[in-house]
Amino acid sequence: MEKEKLAFLQIHPKDNVLVALRDLPEGYTLRFQEQAITLKRAVAAKHKFTIQAMEKDAEVFMYGVLVGKVNAALEAGELIDVHNLRHASEDFTLGKRKLDWVQPDVSAFQGRSFQGFLRSNGQAGTANHWLVIPLVFCENRNVLTLKDALEEKLGYQVEAKDYKQEVEALIAQYQGGASVEELLQVDLNAAAVKSRKSRLFPQVDGVKFLNHDMGCGGTRMDSDALCGLLAGYICHPNVAGATVLSLGCQHAQASILRAEIRKRDPNFDKPLYIFEQQLEGTEQDLMQKALKATFAGLAQANTQKRQAVGLDKLCIGLECGGSDGFSGISANPTLGYLSDMVVALGGSVILSEFPELCGVEQELSDRCIDEPTAERFMQLMKTYNAKAEADGSGFYMNPSPGNIRDGLITDAIKSAGAAKKGGTSPVVAVKDYPELANGPGLNLLCTPGNDVESTTAEVAAGANVVLFTTGLGTPTGNPISPVIKVSSNTKIYEKMNDIIDINCGTIIDGEESIADAAHRLLNYVIAVASGEQEAKAVRLGQDDFIPWRRGVSL
Structure with a gap:
C-alpha cells in the first residue's frame, strides 16, 4: 500500500488524471478510490494518466481547474500526451472578492533580520552594486571598454574557470603528437580555478555592465519602456549609483530616463553620472570622464555598510x-x-x-x-x-x-x-x-x-x-x-548542482513537507x-539582462 502511495498523486480532489511520481510500466495495476486501474501504456515519472473512461472532447482537470480536452475517447489508465490532449481553459469574469486566507505560522521568523544596505528612501538592498549602462546600443562598445578597464583591476572578475588553461593543456598535447583519440581522453579537471583578486572597494559587491540592443530604431513605446526599466535598476536598493553613456540623438533620451527615475523615487539622491558622446567630443574625452566618475562613485559607494534590517x-x-x-x-x-x-x-x-x-x-x-x-x-x-x-x-x-x-x-x-x-x-x-x-x-x-x-x-x-x-x-x-x-x-539537482542552490525534490521523495522545505x-x-551565502548564479557571474520588446514573447 505504501508503495502505491508513492507511485502516483492526485493533486486536487476535482482532478480526473493522476501524476506518476516514478516510472510506471505498461500493465501496472494500481488501486485508486476503490477501483483498480491498469495502465494501457508505460507512464514516465511526471506524466499523467486517466482515472476514468472519457468521451471525445471530455474535459481534463488538474489542480482543480480545466487544463485541456481530449481529442478521442480514452479508457481509464491511458497516458495523456500531445496527441490525445489539446489546450483548453476556463473563461473568466469579474467575480466576488475572495480575500480570506490562512496565514502560515511565522513564529520561527518573527523578529529575524538580515544584514542589508539601508537606503535613504527606506528600502534595503541585499547587495551593493555600481551600474554602467548604455542608453542606446551604439554605446555598447564603450561600455565593454570600461568593463575591460575596470573589472579585473578592481577585483570583480568572476571567480570561475575561464578554460584558457584547459586550451593550453590541449595545445601542449597536440604539439606533443597526441592523436585525435588521445585528445578526447585528456584529463582537464586538473586545470586550476583562477582566484579572484582582493577587491579595492570591499563594500561594493560589483560593477555591473548592462549592455542591450535597444534605445533607437524601434518603436517609441519600446524606447520609453527601456528608460523605465533602466530607471528601475538605477533606483533599485541593490544599487549604489550609476554611470550612463548616451550617444545623444537616440529615442531613449537622458531626459526621459531622468523623468522615469523621478517617477520611481521623487527624492532620488544616489550619485548618477550621464555622459553624451556627441557633446563630449572624442571617445577619449568621453571615456576618461566616465572612468573618473565611476571610480569616484565606487569610492563613495564603499562607505556604505551592511546593517540589520527587518524581513x-x-x-x-x-x-x-x-x-x-x-x-x-x-x-x-x-x-x-x-x-x-x-x-x-x-x-x-x-x-x-x-x-x-x-x-x-x-x-x-x-x-x-x-x-x-x-x-x-x-x-x-x-x-x-x-x-x-x-x-x-x-x-x-x-x-x-x-x-x-x-x-x-x-x-x-x-x-x-x-x-x-x-x-x-x-x-x-x-x-x-x-x-x-x-x-x-x-x-x-x-x-x-x-x-x-x-x-x-x-x-x-x-x-x-x-x-x-x-x-x-x-x-x-x-x-x-x-x-x-x-x-x-x-x-536534476544532483546532476546540475553547480547551478542549483536548493533541492525540493525531497518533497517528491517523501523526505520533507512543503512547509519544511x-x-x-x-x-x-x-x-x-x-551576504553570508553566495547564490550559485552570483558565483558563476550569470548576469543575464534582456529588456522586453513589447511584442509577443511567450
Missing part, C-alpha cells in the same frame, strides 16, 4: 524556467508557502509571467483586493493574449519542447502549476511592465513567460532576491539581484540577503 524589507521575485511535471507539486508550492510567509512578515512578493497564468485567471482575479485591481489584471491578460493570437501564437503555444517532454502537455497544465508560486494571500496590486511592483503583499507584474526577460523585469520592479524554480535546469541569473535556483526533483529555503534566502 519586511525583502521583496521576493518569483520565477520559473525549464519547468517539468514536478514543478507544480514540489518547488512551486514551496515558493508559494514561502511567499505567504514573507507577506505575513510584512514583505513583498512579485508573481509575473502572464502567459503562464492562463487558466487560473478567475482564481487570481477573485483574490485581488478590489474590483479595479481585478479588472486591470483581466484586461492585461486579455490584451496580451489577443496580441499573441493576432500574431499567430496565443498563450497555448507557451510550453517548450522540454516542458512537454517532461509532462507539461498544455499551457493550462503549465500555468496551473506555475501559479502555485504565488501562494494564497490576496493580490494587493497589478502592475504593467516596467512599473514598480514592490508594495507589501502579493503583486502581479505583466511580463512574458521568457524567464530571462521576466527576471529582468521583476528586478526592475523592485525584487531584491529572485527565487527561480526549475525542473530541467536553467543556467541564468541577474546582474544586481541574487537569483536562487530551486529544483523540483532530486535527479519553505522554512529551509527562507533561512537560505536570509543568508544570501545578508
Whole structure:
C-alpha cells in the first residue's frame, strides 16, 4: 500500500488524471478510490494518466481547474500526451472578492533580520552594486571598454574557470603528437580555478555592465519602456549609483530616463553620472570622464555598510524556467508557502509571467483586493493574449519542447502549476511592465513567460532576491539581484548542482513537507540577503539582462 502511495498523486480532489511520481510500466495495476486501474501504456515519472473512461472532447482537470480536452475517447489508465490532449481553459469574469486566507505560522521568523544596505528612501538592498549602462546600443562598445578597464583591476572578475588553461593543456598535447583519440581522453579537471583578486572597494559587491540592443530604431513605446526599466535598476536598493553613456540623438533620451527615475523615487539622491558622446567630443574625452566618475562613485559607494534590517524589507521575485511535471507539486508550492510567509512578515512578493497564468485567471482575479485591481489584471491578460493570437501564437503555444517532454502537455497544465508560486494571500496590486511592483503583499507584474526577460523585469520592479524554480535546469541569473535556483526533483539537482542552490525534490521523495522545505529555503534566502551565502548564479557571474520588446514573447 505504501508503495502505491508513492507511485502516483492526485493533486486536487476535482482532478480526473493522476501524476506518476516514478516510472510506471505498461500493465501496472494500481488501486485508486476503490477501483483498480491498469495502465494501457508505460507512464514516465511526471506524466499523467486517466482515472476514468472519457468521451471525445471530455474535459481534463488538474489542480482543480480545466487544463485541456481530449481529442478521442480514452479508457481509464491511458497516458495523456500531445496527441490525445489539446489546450483548453476556463473563461473568466469579474467575480466576488475572495480575500480570506490562512496565514502560515511565522513564529520561527518573527523578529529575524538580515544584514542589508539601508537606503535613504527606506528600502534595503541585499547587495551593493555600481551600474554602467548604455542608453542606446551604439554605446555598447564603450561600455565593454570600461568593463575591460575596470573589472579585473578592481577585483570583480568572476571567480570561475575561464578554460584558457584547459586550451593550453590541449595545445601542449597536440604539439606533443597526441592523436585525435588521445585528445578526447585528456584529463582537464586538473586545470586550476583562477582566484579572484582582493577587491579595492570591499563594500561594493560589483560593477555591473548592462549592455542591450535597444534605445533607437524601434518603436517609441519600446524606447520609453527601456528608460523605465533602466530607471528601475538605477533606483533599485541593490544599487549604489550609476554611470550612463548616451550617444545623444537616440529615442531613449537622458531626459526621459531622468523623468522615469523621478517617477520611481521623487527624492532620488544616489550619485548618477550621464555622459553624451556627441557633446563630449572624442571617445577619449568621453571615456576618461566616465572612468573618473565611476571610480569616484565606487569610492563613495564603499562607505556604505551592511546593517540589520527587518524581513519586511525583502521583496521576493518569483520565477520559473525549464519547468517539468514536478514543478507544480514540489518547488512551486514551496515558493508559494514561502511567499505567504514573507507577506505575513510584512514583505513583498512579485508573481509575473502572464502567459503562464492562463487558466487560473478567475482564481487570481477573485483574490485581488478590489474590483479595479481585478479588472486591470483581466484586461492585461486579455490584451496580451489577443496580441499573441493576432500574431499567430496565443498563450497555448507557451510550453517548450522540454516542458512537454517532461509532462507539461498544455499551457493550462503549465500555468496551473506555475501559479502555485504565488501562494494564497490576496493580490494587493497589478502592475504593467516596467512599473514598480514592490508594495507589501502579493503583486502581479505583466511580463512574458521568457524567464530571462521576466527576471529582468521583476528586478526592475523592485525584487531584491529572485527565487527561480526549475525542473530541467536553467543556467541564468541577474546582474544586481541574487537569483536562487530551486529544483523540483532530486535527479536534476544532483546532476546540475553547480547551478542549483536548493533541492525540493525531497518533497517528491517523501523526505520533507512543503512547509519544511519553505522554512529551509527562507533561512537560505536570509543568508544570501545578508551576504553570508553566495547564490550559485552570483558565483558563476550569470548576469543575464534582456529588456522586453513589447511584442509577443511567450
